[in-house]
Amino acid sequence: MSYKLYYIAGSAAMAPYAVLIEAGVKAEFIKLDREKNEQKSEDYLTLNPHGRVPTLIYDDGKVMYESAAICQFLAEHYPATKLAPALGHDDRGLFLQWMAYLTNTPQEALMQYWYPHYFVDGEAEQAKLHAKAEERLGKMFDFLDNELAAKGPHLCGAAFYACDYYLAMLIRWSRNFAKPGHSYPHLNKLVRAALARPAYAQMLKDQGLEQPV
Ligand SMILES: N[C@@H](CCC(=O)N[C@@H](CS)C(=O)NCC(=O)O)C(=O)O
Known part of the structure; x- marks a missing residue:
């Protein structure tokens, strides 16, 4: 295929x-x-x-x-x-939880941060939404960093899955925050784990990107 x-x-x-x-x-x-x-x-x-x-x-x-x-x-x-646990695998439930959470919660807040004009009219309202999104994401990063501290080093524990690539991607989108995702110790470790994989490094190179750590 x-x-x-x-x-x-x-x-x-x-x-x-x-x-x-x-x-x-x-x-x-x-x-x-x-x-x-x-x-x-x-x-x-x-x-x-x-x-x-x-x-x-x-x-x-x-x-x-x-x-x-x-x-x-x-x-x-x-x-x-091995980027997704198979049906019946112990990590399966958590993997699905994280894929859904990342795309519908922090990713959506990052949409509000980057594209406030999609959500509200007027520059003042957009600036407010942009700031609110950054504030909400700060709480999400606190939560995720604590989860990784307690149960990591990756989202589902020992194994690195596609949800970890997903989180590394979302962390990159926070690079302009006062407190970006990569400045949290356990999120930082997760970004490094993604960067250590040749496929992630290749993707960044192909796309002409740098991932701050
Ligand atoms: N929920 C979609 C969102 C995709 C999305 O918003 N992509 C952005 C880039 S991160 C885009 O294409 N933006 C261009 C535009 O809105 O014109 C997904 O996760 O695939």
Whole structure:
């Protein structure tokens, strides 16, 4: 099976990009230019009507989007990666919990931080939402750092899974915060664990990114 992954550098495509590299399969990575708004082009909207990245093409033409779903789909399809615990595995429940939590709670708050204009009108309201999102994410980072301290070093304990790539990606998006995710000791360790994996390092290099640690 061959794949195409549409991405914008540094976007929600970071984690699935790393999982796809780790799967070691034939894949084409198609970069969209955010400056040119290519994610809103007529052609791209036929693949992803929301005009967002990532989008994955698989099985010669099937299309799926949503970053967390793509990570899980690929990790499960390629069990040799060990990036997702199989059905019946002790870590399965926690893995699903973290994939859902990361995408619907901190990721959503990061959307409010980066794209307040999608949520409210007016510069003053947007600035308030941006600040509130950073404040809420601070509490989430406290919580996650404590979880990792008690049960880590990774989200599900000893094994590194796709949810850990996902968290490393979200931490990068907090790099401009007064207190960014990577400044918390256990979140910092998790970022380092992601960086130590050749697939994550390759993804950053391909996308021209640096991950602050
Ligand atoms: N829930 C979606 C969100 C995807 C998303 O918002 N991607 C952003 C980049 S991080 C995007 O494509 N933004 C471009 C735009 O909104 O025009 C997912 O996780 O895949």
